[in-house]
Amino acid sequence: MANFGDYQLQIYLQGMLQGTTPEITTDLARLESQAAGKLSAEAMGYIVPSAGSGATARANQAAFERWRLVPRMLRGSTERDLSCTILGTAMPAPVLVAPIGVQTLAHPDGELATARAADALGLTYTHSTQASHAIEEIEARNKWFQLYYPTDPDVCLSFLQRAKAAGYAVLVVTLDTGTIGWRPADLDRGFLPFLKGEGLANYFSDPVFQSKLAKPIAEDPGAAVMQWAQMFPHVGLHWDDLSFLRDNWDGPIVLKGILHVEDAKLAAEHGVDGVIVSNHGGRQVDGAIAALDALPPIAEAVGEQLTVLFDSGVRTGADAAKALALGAKAVLLGRPLLYGLALAGQPGVDHVLRCFLADLDLTLALTSHANHRELNRDSVVRG
Ligand SMILES: Cc1cc2nc3c(=O)[nH]c(=O)nc-3n(C[C@H](O)[C@H](O)[C@H](O)COP(=O)(O)O)c2cc1C
Numbered sequence: 001m002a003n004f005g006d007y008q009l010q011i012y013l014q015g016m017l018q019g020t021t022p023e024i025t026t027d028l029a030r031l032e033s034q035a036a037g038k039l040s041a042e043a044m045g046y047i048v049p050s051a052g053s054g055a056t057a058r059a060n061q062a063a064f065e066r067w068r069l070v071p072r073m074l075r076g077s078t079e080r081d082l083s084c085t086i087l088g089t090a091m092p093a094p095v096l097v098a099p100i101g102v103q104t105l106a107h108p109d110g111e112l113a114t115a116r117a118a119d120a121l122g123l124t125y126t127h128s129t130q131a132s133h134a135i136e137e138i139e140a141r142n143k144w145f146q147l148y149y150p151t152d153p154d155v156c157l158s159f160l161q162r163a164k165a166a167g168y169a170v171l172v173v174t175l176d177t178g179t180i181g182w183r184p185a186d187l188d189r190g191f192l193p194f195l196k197g198e199g200l201a202n203y204f205s206d207p208v209f210q211s212k213l214a215k216p217i218a219e220d221p222g223a224a225v226m227q228w229a230q231m232f233p234h235v236g237l238h239w240d241d242l243s244f245l246r247d248n249w250d251g252p253i254v255l256k257g258i259l260h261v262e263d264a265k266l267a268a269e270h271g272v273d274g275v276i277v278s279n280h281g282g283r284q285v286d287g288a289i290a291a292l293d294a295l296p297p298i299a300e301a302v303g304e305q306l307t308v309l310f311d312s313g314v315r316t317g318a319d320a321a322k323a324l325a326l327g328a329k330a331v332l333l334g335r336p337l338l339y340g341l342a343l344a345g346q347p348g349v350d351h352v353l354r355c356f357l358a359d360l361d362l363t364l365a366l367t368s369h370a371n372h373r374e375l376n377r378d379s380v381v382r383g
């Protein structure tokens with residue numbers, strides 16, 4: 001059996017024997033500056049910054065810095081087993097691709113490339129409602145669908161039915177984006193990709209959405225965009241609205257954006273299957289709690305009843321190991337994948353995923369863990 005960490009040896013050997021070095025850095029925290037050379041100022045402004053002053057994004061990183069792994073010795077395994085089954089989906093490692101909208105901002109192949117790269121490694125790809133490619137275009141064995149619950153129930157139902165028909169296994173309902181946060185980098189440029197018609201593929205390909213328009217989209221795209229602008233903000237969404245999803249989606253449902261332990265308990269009471277502890281990478285509520293700080297009490301309160309997943313600020317194998325030790329069953333990778341996509345399309349995403357998996361695998365090997373399930377609260381201390 002091969003270990004994900006073997007990618008490290010492969011890179012060294014290519015350097016030593018063929019004199020070639022990776023075109024994309026192996027330091028995932030540095031990807032952002034490398035990708036800057038490839039992306040327009042507008043794309044960088046949309047992808048990289050966080051809401052407001054960026055305090056929450058900084059808090060995410062600071063929280064990872066505060067926790068420290070405490071390595072064990074002499075109990076490891078030559079072969080690590082990172083495989084797991086999350087909500088019925090078999091995974092080779094506890095790592096998923098986070099839902100990220102409008103990926104053609106980063107590369108013309110957009111979500112098609114990201115999904116293919118994930119699929120080649122057997123990883124699960126999560127498709128955003130705000131993607132640049134439609135639900136049916138994604139070719140991946142393991143795919144989950146992320147819902148931004150439209151205010152129009154007919155369109156909502158149509159999305160659920162399309163996702164089910166196209167083979168998506170799990171519904172991820174994002175709750176922290178009832179509307180778009182205060183994002184100065186975009187506001188200063190007056191730039192929002194959706195208002196240019198980008199990232200609306202799921203809406204524009206939807207027959208129910210189309211039926212609500214006075215004219216076909218090709219004849220009046222501006223009106224179609226404004227129709228989306230009416231349906232997207234949903235700040236009035238309430239716990240009771242989840243029953244509509246429960247009635248119309250027969251697979252697992254995961255709530256993304258949970259940060260308060262009481263909301264995690266309410267999620268359990270409302271019959272969902274999992275939560276993603278996330279602050280949306282700091283893109284929504286400036287000043288919000290670091291996602292990693294929210295994780296331990298939530299895992300403690302509902303970890304037995306619900307599948308607890310985690311994202312926001314995960315950049316290294318050590319970050320993933322810390323989140324797993326603090327109670328997450330798996331982590332979702334966000335911006336680094338988009339930087340890989342910007343730098344080299346599908347091979348760029350592949351490289352980023354392989355680096356991340358190798359780093360996690362080597363972290364387990366070096367801390368004497370045969371698999372990620374052995375990580376627990378004794379594996380970390382708060383510094
Ligand atoms: C450009 C961009 C677009 C995103 N689009 C979505 C989306 O459509 N749906 C969603 O639930 N989350 C979206 N997210 C949030 C990610 O799923 C994830 O929560 C976040 O990227 C994690 O933070 P990190 O990138 O700092 O690791 C987006 C993030 C970025 C950077």
Ligand SMILES: CC(C)CC(=O)C(=O)O
Pocket residue numbers: 101130177179180280283
């Ligand atoms: C605002 C959404 C439409 C997309 C998103 O989730 C994001 O940009 O963070």
